[in-house]
Amino acid sequence: MKQFFLPESGGAFKANLHCHSTVSDGRLTVEEIKAQYMKHGYSIVAFTDHDVLLSHADLNEPGRFLALNGYEMEVNEQGFTGLKSGDLTFGSGKTAHMCLVALEPDNLTQVCYNKDKYIWGNAKAFIPELKFDRDDYERVYSHEGVSEMMRLGREHGFFVTYNHPTWSMESWPDYSGYENMHAVEIWNTGCERIGYDEYNCHCFDDLLRQGKRVYALATDDNHNGQPLESPLDDSCGGWVVIRCEKLEYRCVTDALLRGSFYASTGPEIHDLWAEDGVLHVTTSPAHRINFITGARHTGSVGAHRSETVCEGAFRMDPARDGYVRVEVIDQYGERAVSNPVWMDQLK
Ligand SMILES: [Zn+2]
Ligand SMILES: [Zn+2]
Structure with a gap:
């Protein structure tokens, strides 16, 4: 008897699960991002602005478009420099980034939040709206520190992804010690478009051969610093196709937890x-x-x-x-x- 690993019935929904808007340091508004992705056949975008978790339910259109709520967290090695110029190709030192996508639409309480740190772009303007379990969390760049952030994300009802290891300048000695992630980015368009070899299947196999149960994501991490018509535009370059019954929030996040999806930059x-x-x-x-x-x-x-x-x-x-x-x-x-x-x- 056939045992299917992508469901035979239901829909196939194209999704970008890592995305930045004017809520933090992206150039496009959430509405502009929705329009751009729908034009390219997407029905799901997870909005993952830096350290800002908001509901984007007002963008939802039944059967046509679903916004997932999320945010991206980072923790930097001591001595990490750069980024202050807004130029992501600048700076040195290691960093670990992760996206947290809420499994339930009403889960809007951030974990690992610190009111004095990690403010990117316009993020400060949204602080009065944010909900968090505490506002003085001290992130630590170490195996234990990153694993603890991932554990807290997982325990508080988020799908946790380990992002762009190549841009982060992380390799086996770093990510082999990270526990509790659900998935790893095997592709990140934003990093690839600025010149990094952000095709990370070596990292994926490293983690799997350690016995970790992780899935593969291709994402854009789009900030849209370039015009949409530019060959260096970072939207719509890598995606996942999620296979589930309906385009409904919990149905989609259940499919993420089951691994009922594949990652792609082109083929199906x-x-x-x-x-x-x-x-x-x-x-x-x-x-x-x-x-x-x-x-x-x-x-x-x-x-x-x-x-x-x-x-x-x-x-x-x-x-x-x-x-x-x-x-x-x-x-x-x-x-x-x-x-x-x-x-x-x-x-
Ligand atoms: Zn990042
Ligand atoms: Zn990002």
């Missing part, structure tokens, strides 16, 4: 299922489909340059694989990345 994953020990995938026309596992055991289906493939199959080895995930690469080098299928999920 249509179906992903296991049957008789074989993982099957069907996709949009691709140059190559790779199967990557937790072990030194991989598979690949490829096409000559002028041809394409649209499906692949891989015999799993439950005794050693740990997990299997799928990557789809199109003729432009754009990628779709599935969430892992863990061997203990197999029926």
Whole structure:
């Protein structure tokens, strides 16, 4: 019997889960962002302004558009410099950023808040509206400090994502000690557009091979510093396709928690299922489909340059694989990345 890892029925909703508006340091208003993303086929945007959690329910249109409420938090290594100029390519030192997306629409209480720190752009103007459990939280840049921020986010009803490790100048010695994240950004358009190699699947596999149960997100982290028509515009470059029954807040956030989505900068994953020990995938026309596992055991289906493939199959080895995930690469080098299928999920 087929075991599906993306549901057979329901909708497929394109989403940007990391986004900055004029509420903090973005250039576009939330209304302008909604219009831009709807024009490009999105039905979900999570507004994740820096340290400002507000309800954006007034943007919702039943069946057409859903705003998720969230915010981004950071904690910086001692000696971290830069950013004050507003130029994200400037500065040195490590930092850890995470997005928190509220699982319930009425969860608007921020955690890890400090009234004197982490104010970006216009954020100060919104302080009187904010709700927080305390306003003097001291963030610490360490394995324990970051893991504690992620734990508090998770415990208080947020979906927690570890953001842009490359731009943050973090590598294995840093993120291997971070616990409690739900997902990691395997792609961040904003960082890529200013020159970083923010394709982070090496980090994703590092975390998975440690035994962490994390999902993959592609996000924009758009600040829209460039005009929308510029090739350096940071909107609509990376997204997730969320598969769930309805475009309703809790339905969508439940799908996030289940991992019922895939990340992409171009190709589509249509179906992903296991049957008789074989993982099957069907996709949009691709140059190559790779199967990557937790072990030194991989598979690949490829096409000559002028041809394409649209499906692949891989015999799993439950005794050693740990997990299997799928990557789809199109003729432009754009990628779709599935969430892992863990061997203990197999029926
Ligand atoms: Zn960030
Ligand atoms: Zn951001």
